Amino acid sequence: MTDSEDALSLKQKGNQAFKDHDWLNSVHFYTKAIEANDQDPSFYANRAQANIKLEAYGYAIADATKAIELDGSYVKAYWRRAIANTAILNSREALKDFKVVIRKEPSNKDAKLKLAECEKIVKRVEFLRAIEIGDPPSAFEGLDIDSVPVEPSYDGLKLGTEMTSDFIDDMITRFKNGKKLHKKYVYQIVAAVKNIVYEEPTMVEMDVKEGHKLTVCGDTHGQFFDLLEIFRLNGFPSESQYYLFNGDFVDRGSWSTEIALLLYAYKWLRPNAFFLNRGNHETDDMNRVYGFEGECKAKYSERVFKLFSESFSALPLATLIGKKFFTLHGGLFSDDKTTLDDVRKLNRHQQRQPGQQGLMMEMLWTDPQTAPGRGPSKRGVGLQFGPDVTKRFCEKNGLDAVIRSHEVRMEGYEVEHDGRCITVFSAPKYCDSTENRGAYINIGPELKLEYHQFDAVPHPDIKPMAYAQSSLMQMM
Template identity: 85%
Template sequence: MVEVDVEEGHTMTVCGDTHGQFFDLMEIFRLNGAPSETNAYLFNGDFVDRGSWSTEVALTLYAYKWLYPNSFFLNRGNHETDDMNRMYGFEGECRAKYTERVFKLFSESFSALPLATLIGKKFLVLHGGLFSDDAVSLNDIRKLNRHKQRQPGQSGLMMEMLWTDPQPNPGRGPSKRGVGMQFGPDVTKRFCEANKLEAVIRSHEVRMEGYEVEHDGRCITVFSAPHYCDSTGNKGAFINIGPDYKLKYTKFAAVPHPNIKPMAYAARNIMGTKPG
């Protein structure tokens, strides 16, 4: 877990899933300003897969991380994993545009990404959500050794951080995804109170307005891939956090892109060849 504060004169912008939608990523920077030492960004996982410019998104984000290591941050998502990359296009895209070795290097780098970012000791930002056990604390997240477990697996803290979703009903329930589980407003309330947090910020799910505030304001979903997969019609959104730690939400629409469809590099679509 990375721990950062927002200093005077600085802004932190939290973005959700971008899913290979490179031209919409450029729209975020157009609207909100390019990353800089004072204009910080946190991208909350799922940079790749589905959209057909995943390598461009990932390389752009990595370049900004190298340029501004203290003000540009990346969390891992459930799509920064080998099994999802095989199914949803990123592995095929790497092979088509570059080589298998490039994919293996990306895979190695994904396993080194942080799993969460704590902003100002007030907002825990992680891709999926909360845990099956109320006893899990920020200290448990701090103690996780992501380098010993390269892939999240089917159970455990890493899997839950990348896969779980909120639900409106109290308690916990089965996941509609078949992996992880769902957590209710009472789970979020207990976690925030026990860890002295204002809210949990997560991504992982399309929201038609680009974001949604749930669980009495303690669970916030932000999704930054507008018109997801060229079919959903949703807005994208991002969240600005200033030194006062107030949240400002900005919605934006998808922009035009070249005529290459989502999932163009997924195995069932390319059959070993580049898209036409």
Template identity: 75%
Template structure:
């Protein structure tokens, strides 16, 4: 009869196979079962840490790597993985310490040396940003005379004269498919127009679906432009009769984030009352600096374009209430049971451009559901987690049927949790070219019934995710 240790090793091997097949949740499950049989083997903890990194559960990855280090203080891989997880949650000082330990234990580890240099560079950059930060920094639009910018006769795209047109959107869509950009004048016009539109919207937009209209709720798209094109091909493009709500995280990671942002903004400008955008945790400066969007803006357009996008992101609404039945926000619920929809209505998001480390805005962008009752520490290392009882009380208190959120990969593209009262939708299939998940979206008609639709990734040009990230530490997460 096999010993518990032998059974645990077999489960670890099955976890390795699932990991190689890019089925990260299955890998986590196998490593967990192995740990339950033998919790003294550091490799099991370190392997699960790596699987957690792939699911962006960086807080859990740090915990597991720490356990592996306790069991084997010379375990280089565990230090390396903990450092990677620290870097991912924007704690580069902690990452520096662990990369230094890697190099000390294994002086020939070239990769750890490179990552150490990169993390030290990030620490210096963050110190620089903190030093120059001022409360009332002038808008990037100051001194920008868009009207005086000439569009050269050689420009081969549709011209934008005055407001947005469907013809311009159709032409822009094709230009982006073919690897082209649009003229910088039009980029400025789109961002400035939408910044004003969304600034004037309430923090929680409230939507009723008319009799002859369908509303589609999309989750994270993360710069996966060609998969968004597939979603539109299958489901139909935005129109007066087909409304869309994009629930945050449309930029970063994928390498067509400017294309998605400009396309969503152009649709918002053309149909402001039929097209809706919630802010996600990646529509924030600190994430954009390390996960690619800032670098992409600079590479394709200019630093000023990034700064204007940043201003527009901080103006985006944080939630949408659909038919008084569905509360749609990017992250999830709150650390305080007393929070109501009225508190969201009253929240002045314009006072605080970035979400910070605590408060309602941070929780709306960062929290996640858990299966256990109550609340628990975040698997991400940022925010917290909330259980089915928390969701039930929130829905009952606010007269809701369900909370719809995004923020997390789901292998089927969506998941109904907490007795159907917490629904996750994620619209980036084969996320970052390395997770074998499907994408999904939710169609809601005037009867307010939810129809879940799944779709698969499509081929895209050979540009890797995080191609515009500023350092190799972040690229190594891919």
């Protein structure tokens, strides 16, 4: 078999893996095909599409760019680069490529639609920047929750001045049946939790007492019924069953308001036994594109989104468990000099959104890599850090390991960097398209990690990204 024939055979294996939703193996086979023949643009374009599925948008942009270098008329490559740039909110670059697609395929109605949507996004971003002010007024300003009436027709349990287990049980039943909470109760829950988490340190420090258990969960991404499966398997939150949700509660999945409200209700009920870290999807830019803003508006109101946004910006960025496990959504830092003390001193209230650089951005966005040192992010945002970086950070700060989330893992979790970097992801069958399991980690007083896997459960027939700002996102 010639190199060319071998490469085509590998491409076909990659195509089959892609059809089977095995994105990692599809990337593997396309990479092997490129190694056998690095002059075929389709190999790069196909790998770009698989990388989009893996949310490795930086890699996807690089692959699509290479395909275009090899064949400047390759429309699919422009299309995929546009989709990847849209995913990392780089809409101006996406706009250029959508225009190329239409120029090369003037009758492509889908491309015209995407171009129009992309133009709307660019205009909105420019408008929001134009009206930006240094200190925006609080979304809670002028909101008199006590005066909001609850109509006699409301058929749910009433909420007083404190959260109760009965109210949460009724809330879960309502959400399972496709019902909403009354807006007054939404206001109460978000306001109460915003006040609680605002007073918590940027890095919460907690221990697991005798007779207690802490469960660390990764991304749940609006997959409400899978969240309930965690509670069914592992036990509902209680005074002895602690939980830590490590960011990305919302976006993508179409029950993000239900997850956010349920997690917030438990935080209000048990503020010292239920913990929440902020993720990169608890940010305005991501919420506007990936569905949470649209979902809030569709199910409640724009004001509810603004209230959530303000509460998200108050969330802690990390949790230190038993002085041994540094738990945060993304990962480690661009500078080896950064320590836990720097995290402790970080005033997250001065900067509501993470921006493009700095400790907050790195804590929300970075990813591990197998190679030593640091490298550019496969996402196109942040950076990647190697096992040597993790080792130095753990040794300097007296840690056993870093626990993080932020990335799909096919088995629900992965232990990397010689056991010092652990990824946990709790959204099985992510976006209804990735054949991954979910996982959570149990930690007792002895600080041993116990990994538990679980599978997705059925949910009502509402597709992921149902509330996304643009059908561009549904192309993912």
